[in-house]
Amino acid sequence: MDTFGQLIDIVGKDRVSDSQEELFIYSRDPGAQPPRQVDYVVMPKTVEEVRKIVLLANREKIPITPLGGGFTLSALVVPNRGGMVLDMKLMDRIIEVNEINRYALIEPGVSQAALQSHLKKHHPNLQHSTPEAPPTVTVVGNALIQGHGHISPRYGINSDMINGMEVVLPTGEVCKIGSCSVSPSWFTRGPLPDLPGLFIGWYGTTGIVTKLSMKLYPKPEYRDVLAFSTDDVDLIPEVIFKVTQLDLTEDFFLISQEKPDWMNHVFFIVIISGHFEEELELKKSIFKKLFREFKGEERVKLVKDLHPALRKRFLDVPPLAALAADFRKGGGFEYTGAILPIDKVPEAWKKGIEISHKHGMICSYVHQVLLGHSVMFGFNYSFNRADEKDIEKTRKALEESNQLTLDLGGMIWKGEVGAQRLTMEKMDPNTAQLIQKIKRLLDPNGIMNPGNWEIDTGGR
Ligand SMILES: Cc1cc2nc3c(=O)[nH]c(=O)nc-3n(C[C@H](O)[C@H](O)[C@H](O)COP(=O)(O)OP(=O)(O)OC[C@H]3O[C@@H](n4cnc5c(N)ncnc54)[C@H](O)[C@@H]3O)c2cc1C
Structure with a gap:
């Protein structure tokens, strides 16, 4: 039987396609990279289906490119050497939200918006770290590329929030990583050798994540935003140091753009939150005092009467910071x-x-x-x-x-x-070689998202 027939055998004819019309969208992403060839798209629903697809890909030496929401803008989900795109969107169950241990166990197709609305409805005291990306992007795709969300300035980057995962290895074994390998609870990734690192930052070249446990965090009832501006770019490191030294922000970002003219300054956007109104007010007064110290020298100004539309945009979760994405009208x-x-x-x-x-x-x-x-x-x-x-x-x-x-x-x-190539050319050669060794060990047939994190090691 040909490859297409075997894929139909695994997932059924409605969840695999080799038609050019359907592959069109998978051959490109919304960024600026040129389109590339795709031979099949497959949409598994179960871990067993993923495992069978991986075994088939090994037998036939067909590349597999895992796809979540496909919004990195750097074509990480567009195959470099043809083969199949494994679109994970139908594996979209929120399996468990554990309130006391504060984690959510999810499948790889769960979008940011799906987890956010589930928590809002069923667990209003909890939140997850939400990136400013489109709401259809996946929680798993984001965590695996070391993304960041609206509480990252407070709690760290999103890959640090991973408690554990289930992975289908490139050779077909289904492997549990973290406390779930020992215990029924997915509450921590250690104390164990830190294996999640074998799958984080690898762009789908070392395995397919089929379950992931993400940490959840308390959701404060009160939030507010303060904005400060300066024209002295050299002041930025000092301001960042002083603001973060207080350890009181929920989110803290800087924005600037040349148009419209009123935006052509450096804006420091400080999001503060609290479980009590008094807590919020106290934090606000501390920040105002801090920024007055800069203002004493007229270098940093409080933006008084922030426009309500802007206030809303900054206080949304996630905030809409990229204000003018479409300067070119295209x-x-x-x-x-x-x-x-x-x-x-x-x-x-x-x-x-x-x-x-x-x-x-x-x-x-x-x-x-x-x-x-x-x-x-x-x-x-x-x-x-x-x-x-x-x-x-x-x-x-x-x-x-x-x-x-x-x-x-x-x-x-x-x-x-x-860009990966630029990084690896600058990298310590032994580190670059270690990456190649790990990749070969896990993926001996080189089927997983080939082209990524590869370098000509010149036989080193
Ligand atoms: C306007 C805009 C704003 C953005 N803002 C942010 C932001 O604030 N913070 C941020 O972090 N990002 C941001 N992004 C970047 C990106 O959209 C997000 O990081 C997004 O969450 C990535 O998730 P995804 O589902 O699109 O991943 P994908 O692009 O689908 O996948 C990312 C990588 O992970 C691999 N992968 C996906 N699923 C699996 C799996 N199950 N197993 C193994 N490998 C897998 C893919 O092969 C790929 O290499 C933004 C993007 C845009 C367009």
């Missing part, structure tokens, strides 16, 4: 996520503006401060999807932003294949 939006040391932000800011202008773009930035140890620095570019030259300019701007990130000693986050 629907295209891309950003390089750079994880930067805080002291490098001013330099990145100034050089990022140069990159934007060189390519005839309007500059816009959003940065999230991650626990006061680093910043997710977003170089944002909007482009017209119907204009091939505009797309090419965007690709060039992304490449230059990636190079700048590495030159500043930062890390490229969720990088496309070219």
Whole structure:
């Protein structure tokens, strides 16, 4: 039987396709990378189906690319060497929410919006860390790419919130990772050798996650936003240091964009929350006092009377920080996520503006401060999807932003294949080789999302 027939045998004819019309959407993502060939799309519903598909792929040496929401914008879910896209959206059960131990056990197709509304309805005192991405993106896809959400400045990046997982290994074994390998409870990932690291940040090249336990956090009843602005970019590290030193924010991000003119400043957006009104008021007064110290020198100003529409956008969960994604009026939006040391932000800011202008773009930035140890620095570019030259300019701007990130000693986050290559070329050679060794050990036939995290090791 041919491959297509075997796939039908596993999932039934309604959940597999090789028709060009249906594959079209899987051959590209919403970012600026060129489309690539896909041979099949398969939508499993059970772990057993995933296991059988993996065994088939090994027999026939067919690449598998796992897909959640497909919104990294760096084409991580578009196959580099053809084969099948494994679309996980039909595995979308919220299996358990454990209130006392504060975790949710979910399948990989559960979207951010689905988990958010489930918690709102059934567990209103709990929340999960929600990224500013479209609501259809998956919780699992986000955690596996080391994403961040609206409480990351307080609790850490989303991959740190993983308690455990079930994974179908590239050779077909179903493996439990974390406390669930020992106990019926998915409440912690240790104390054990930290195996989740074999699957986090690997872009689906080491296994297919079929269940994941995410930590949940208390949801405070009261929230408010304070906004401060400055034109002194060199002040940013000091402000970040002083704000995070207080350890009182729920979310803390910076935004700036050249248009409209009133946005052409650096805005510090501080989200504070509390379980009591008095707690909120106290926190607010502490922040105002802190910023008055800067204001004493007229360097940082409180934005009085923040427009109600903006207040709402910032207080939404997730907040809508990227205010003007569509400068080019063509629907295209891309950003390089750079994880930067805080002291490098001013330099990145100034050089990022140069990159934007060189390519005839309007500059816009959003940065999230991650626990006061680093910043997710977003170089944002909007482009017209119907204009091939505009797309090419965007690709060039992304490449230059990636190079700048590495030159500043930062890390490229969720990088496309070219960016991964840049990273590995700069990496300690023994580390690059260790990555290749682990990959070969787990995936001897090289079927899992090939092309990612690969480097020519020149026989080293
Ligand atoms: C406007 C906008 C704003 C954004 N804001 C944020 C933000 O604030 N924070 C943030 O973190 N991100 C943000 N993003 C980036 C991205 O959309 C999110 O991180 C998103 O949650 C990624 O999830 P996904 O389901 O789209 O993952 P996908 O793109 O589907 O997958 C990501 C990677 O994980 C792999 N993968 C997916 N599922 C599995 C599985 N079950 N097993 C193994 N591997 C798997 C894929 O192969 C791929 O390599 C934003 C994107 C946009 C467009």
